[in-house]
Amino acid sequence: MNMLGLSLAYLRRRPLTTALNLLLLALGVALIAFLLLLERGLENRLSRDVAGIDMVVGAKGSPLQLVLSAVLQVDVPTGNVPLAALEDLRRNPLVRQAVPVAMGDSFGSYRILGTEPAYIDHYGGRLAAGRMFEGPMEAVLGAEVASASGLGLDSPLVGSHGLTVGGEAHADTPCRVVGILTRTGTVLDRLVLTPVASVWAVHDHHHHHEDKAEETADDHDHGAEKGHDHDAAVDHDREVTAILVRYATPLAAARLPREINSQTSMQAASPAAEMLRLRALMGLGLDAMRLLGLVLVLAAGLSTFVALANALQERQYDLAVMRALGAGRGRIMGQILTEAMLVALGGAVLGIALAHGGVAALSGFSARGRDLGLSAGQFVAGEGLLLLLSLLVALLAAALPAIRAYRTDVSRLLAKG
Template identity: 45%
Template sequence: MNALSLAWKALRHKPLGTALNLLLMAIGIAMMTFILAVSTQLEEGALRDAEGIDLVVGAKGSPLQLILSSVYHVDIPTGNVPYPILQALATHPLVKTAIPLALGDNFHGFRIVGTNASYAGHYDAHLAQGKLFERPMQAVFGALAARETHATIGAKFAGSHGLTAGGELHDHAPYTVVGILQPTGSVLDRLILTPVDSVWRVHETDPDEAQKPAAERELTAVLVEYASPLAAVSMPRWVNSQPRLQAAQPAFEAARLFDLLGIGMDVLRAIAGGVLLVAALSMFVALYGALEERKTDMAILRTLGASPAKLLRLLLAQGLLLSLAGALAGWLLGHLGVGVLAASLGSAQQLHLHTWRIVDGEAWLPLIAVVVGLLAAALPAARAYRTDIAATLARSH
């Protein structure tokens, strides 16, 4: 009978202790798996959504709120800005592109974004069905928004006031679905795009308002891509000097946000490390106690021809089995936790996480678990290796 089968039988002999050690190991690995999967996916998603956006121009207020509302679409806007700022930015020699955003409504929780065709092009989006909007009150659905709302080409729908589900229905101005985008893995997947004029039309129920010139209308924000590195120095200063405007830089605000989140992640990693340490100590106590209880059995095994090396392998195999089983259970628990978080974020039409995606750092977790298990088994295994047959049998009589 080999060391692994003997180790398995020994572990089954102490089901309660084995279950406790497995639980502690699984909790530690689960926490590390969850932290790695969530932090990596959130950071990659944030970088992808903000790629190519050098500056966001919006109403004065919190720069972070402006970035969250206009780039990631997970917060409320800071206010509105005059429409003429779009022309001023679009014709500025240091600006490559200026993409307008007009927010205010949603459809089943998915934001309706007034913009132009450049917004879809910015994320390299391609059509799965239909075409891009060509005139007001036409709408193009992102892949996730289309799937969750069962949108079909030619269908009509009415937006609800506000950026979350449950607001007043604008049934006086229905939209027509003209296109559905392929998945991009970006924020675009959970948005509904329409011309800026559509957003104005929906909210202008008074005939006098509908006749207002463009110069008197408003936008929520403008996404800017620089034409030259020099713009990074002068553009934010120029924007911030305007009475109603502020400039927010996604790269800076995202870094600040992840610095804040990183503190919490570091605390969770420390807790996970502490749980793994407790698991190692518990495993050590269990294996050491089992060795003390089975000293006579070990001595008899030696008299039957078992070598010291075989006893060493037996204890190490127990630690290995416990650690690998705990690592597997922890990995499954960790990803199930990601799935629960993904479901809660998905129901709020916010961020999208992949439950079973394996990120780079996870490759080290089985190795960490094995090292923890082998270290916990090392001292009991060394004692078993040095077992004195005669003295042990003499003490047992």
């Protein structure tokens, strides 16, 4: 029977109090740890998705919206830009690469993105099956789309109008799946990729159909085809939703965005700068959640303090007898601290396990979770700090009862009987 065994025995004698303290601490730690893991996943995901894209050119509007829609594929586009702008950029010596993206349709909850193979190369996309799209109405599926839809090679893929679920189906203009990508942990995984010409073709057909039906209004929220004259469909009238640009030289960062913003009807947005804004916006919510977790950890500390103070009252004779058996004052103090530390360690470990269990559940059951590339087996440095914080809170909670035990007049107590 050592001090650790004795501490465990005392904890076992108060199962309800011990369980309550453990649970309180575990919930606080779990909440904070889960947020840390989620934040890291989100950070990694954002970093992967914006990596290598120096500038996004799109229609005027919110630059954050432009980056969210054209790079992260999570917001509606700000509008369209002329295809001619893509050619202008490609001719610009400050530009190493310019890749168009055109959107307006979706497949289930996944977006159909008109682009070029260079877009897939940019994210390191590799074919798991089939081949790259070569002509209009051919589609390559991201790994998540393929897995969720069950579509295979040569399957027809019917998109629906708009970027939200429930739009009108383009049943007359299905695409054909020609390739499936391996998982990349980037935005590619949840996209249906097709040539820009497919997007134009689908919407030429759609508008033609609408004109025949003498539709007078076109309030669709899709982008690439909006406003173009499909009866006089020539390339210089064509539009794309946005253009993703890589600079050829650092000098471009100083000149190109300013030129585009001041001399054209388009806007240039920096993904890196917009991500900083996004992090600042998200940070507020995450901070609020972290604060809640901290409150739970402190509540657990308070509860541990109350439990130890009560336990000390109940066990004052035990502690006195231990002194009488030869234990020094320091050892008695250590006994109280050990007990608090055991609760803190148990609560923190349980909390971290809960957080990783939550991550495992999230990545197992939710496509969004998988999309973040979260792994239950990976730890972040903040979790170690969380463990130390829990131990510190327990130390503070146990300090007063431990000092009281240290100062107890054993003789007077035992004389009382």
